[in-house]
Each structure stands twice: as C-alpha cells, then as structure tokens.
Amino acid sequence: RQFQTYSATFTEPWLGGRRPNAFSVSLSHTVQNLFGGIYGTGRDRVGAFNISGLTLSLGRQLQKPDDFFSLSNSLSYQRYVLENYDVFRIGLASGVSNSISFNTTLSRNSVDNPQFSRSGSSISLSVSLTPPFSLLQSNRNFSAESPAERYKFIEYHKWMFDATWYTPLVGKLVLSTRAHLGFLGSYNKNLVSPFERFVVGGSGLTGQGGFNIARDIIGLRGYADNSIGPQGANQGNGGGATGSASGGVAYDKFVMELRYPISLNPSATIFVLGFAEGGNNWGSFREYNPLNLYRSVGVGARIFMPAFGLIGIDYGYCFDTVPGQPDAGGKGRFHFTIGQQFR
Numbered sequence: 001r002q003f004q005t006y007s008a009t010f011t012e013p014w015l016g017g018r019r020p021n022a023f024s025v026s027l028s029h030t031v032q033n034l035f036g037g038i039y040g041t042g043r044d045r046v047g048a049f050n051i052s053g054l055t056l057s058l059g060r061q062l063q064k065p066d067d068f069f070s071l072s073n074s075l076s077y078q079r080y081v082l083e084n085y086d087v088f089r090i091g092l093a094s095g096v097s098n099s100i101s102f103n104t105t106l107s108r109n110s111v112d113n114p115q116f117s118r119s120g121s122s123i124s125l126s127v128s129l130t131p132p133f134s135l136l137q138s139n140r141n142f143s144a145e146s147p148a149e150r151y152k153f154i155e156y157h158k159w160m161f162d163a164t165w166y167t168p169l170v171g172k173l174v175l176s177t178r179a180h181l182g183f184l185g186s187y188n189k190n191l192v193s194p195f196e197r198f199v200v201g202g203s204g205l206t207g208q209g210g211f212n213i214a215r216d217i218i219g220l221r222g223y224a225d226n227s228i229g230p231q232g233a234n235q236g237n238g239g240g241a242t243g244s245a246s247g248g249v250a251y252d253k254f255v256m257e258l259r260y261p262i263s264l265n266p267s268a269t270i271f272v273l274g275f276a277e278g279g280n281n282w283g284s285f286r287e288y289n290p291l292n293l294y295r296s297v298g299v300g301a302r303i304f305m306p307a308f309g310l311i312g313i314d315y316g317y318c319f320d321t322v323p324g325q326p327d328a329g330g331k332g333r334f335h336f337t338i339g340q341q342f343r
Helices: none
Strands: 003-012 021-035 045-061 069-083 095-109 120-129 157-168 174-185 197-200 215-218 250-265 268-282 294-305 309-318 331-338
Touching (some): 197 250
Antiparallel strands (some): 157 174, 294 309
C-alpha cells in the first residue's frame, strides 16, 4: 500500500547493426502513499507522491584514448505530482512539478570480473542539466511566489564523480578503494531544487520513513538510514531539520575495503570483507569541507547467485555523533543490502 513502482524498458544494443551502440527507451511510474495513524499504519490514505518518467538514451564504446572508455547520453522527462504530502518539508505539499534534463556520462571500466573484482578500475563523471528557465524569465520575482508556482519547472545542474580501484595484495586478498562526490547547483539562488538532492546514511537502500524517491540515496554503514543531513539553516529553499527528507546539495564519501573470496564458483560467488569509510552531506557549497567526515568501520559478507543477484550483510560501528542523535556515536548496526552498491 505504501510504495509501488512500474517500469518498462526497450533496448537495441546494436543500433545501426555495425557497432555496439545501445539505444534505450524507458517508461516508469512510481507511487508513494502516506497513511494516517501512528507510523503510517492507519487505514486512510492522507497523501501521495507520484512520479511518471520517460527517458531516451544512447550509449557507445569509445576507441580513444583506449577501448575501456564509453560515452552515454540521455534525455529525460519527469512529472512529479504531490497530493497533501510535504515530502521535502518546504511547504510544497500539493502541486505538479516538471523536470526536463539532459545527462552525459563519460566512464572508463577495466575491471576484470564484476562479481569479485581483483584488478582494474572503474571511473565515471556524470553531468545532468536542465534548461535555465529562470534566466529566460527575468521579470519574475521567484522569492515572492508560492512553492507550487516556484517549482512548476525544476532547474538544476548536477555533477557526479565515482571512482573505484581494485589492487591485489597477498594471495586472494584484494584491496578496494572508492571515492564518491556529488554536487547539485542552481542557476538562481532562489530556486535551489528540492528534487535530486542527497541523503546519506545506512545501507543505501531506503531513507527516513521507508522508500525514498526523487533523491540520491548514499549509503554510509554504521549510521541510521538518512541520518546525516545538512546542519544549520543554510539549506536554500530545500531547507529543513537535520536529516530531513530534503537532503543536501553536496556530499562526499571515501571507502577502503579488504575483500577475501570464500567461493569463486560462478553459480555462487561468496566473499567476506572488512571496511573503513567516511562521508558527509552539506546544505550549501560554503559549508563544504571534504575532511569533515562521519567515520565508521565494520565487517560484512556478500553472495552472488545468478537467480538473485548480489546479496549482502554488514555490521558497521560508527565513531561520530550526529547532531540531533546523541545516542548515535559509538554504536553498531547491521545493514542488509541487495545489488551492487556503487555509492
């Protein structure tokens, strides 16, 4: 009752028939319902947040600088419909928002094995851009408008960088190091997008209050889901309390993992790991400090089966206290994961 998602995708991997040019068309529809009662367990639906989307994409492998490079471009349209559901906590409880964005991603992947990687690297830089609607309407006073009017057409530019390196150490022991950074910018200081923000903490599967949509969910083991949010009041028009659903406009995360395989059988690949990681989430670029991190360590295990994909469990121990959560520091948590966690 609370969450539904539907999607359909068509892919032509050899567009033109001569080279591996992958052309895709994707349709999606997501429904998140809000129910009354304690913890949303009531019978009556009191609000809803729906997203409908269409995406056209074209990706191709590059031959320069080497064969490991690829380039992907996509054009997307997203329609957000809110009904008495202030999911972003900015007063935008009811209304319709539209997002038209172009994304380009340049990546290089030389990883030897996607299930248990022992050598190689994976690096990607992604940029998403919407039209600068506010620059074309200089006569409007956006700060005086209601949130429903202000965010009728969403605008932003979003930059994402992800890098992973795999280094063999002794025998089958492998060191995995990762770095992830994200920035969400605006063309107008009065139109900082409430959508496409970052929420940090937990397994990376869900956020505060269950499922999270229209945001990037960044896992940080050892901390509660969506517990690390912007501090203070400098959160633009997507403001809210610490750990709020609106999220931040900048984040970084750094990870080191030691991995050891138990079984390399393709039908059931199993490995154990130990990790140390740190990350944070900021509400403005002026507050951004790449060395101000929430830190954690822990152990975990992964099993990959073709019928189910990658399934994992981690135990993370956090060192730092999150404002508003005085019991968070020096505490351990279990996290369950499904699928590859790239961030």
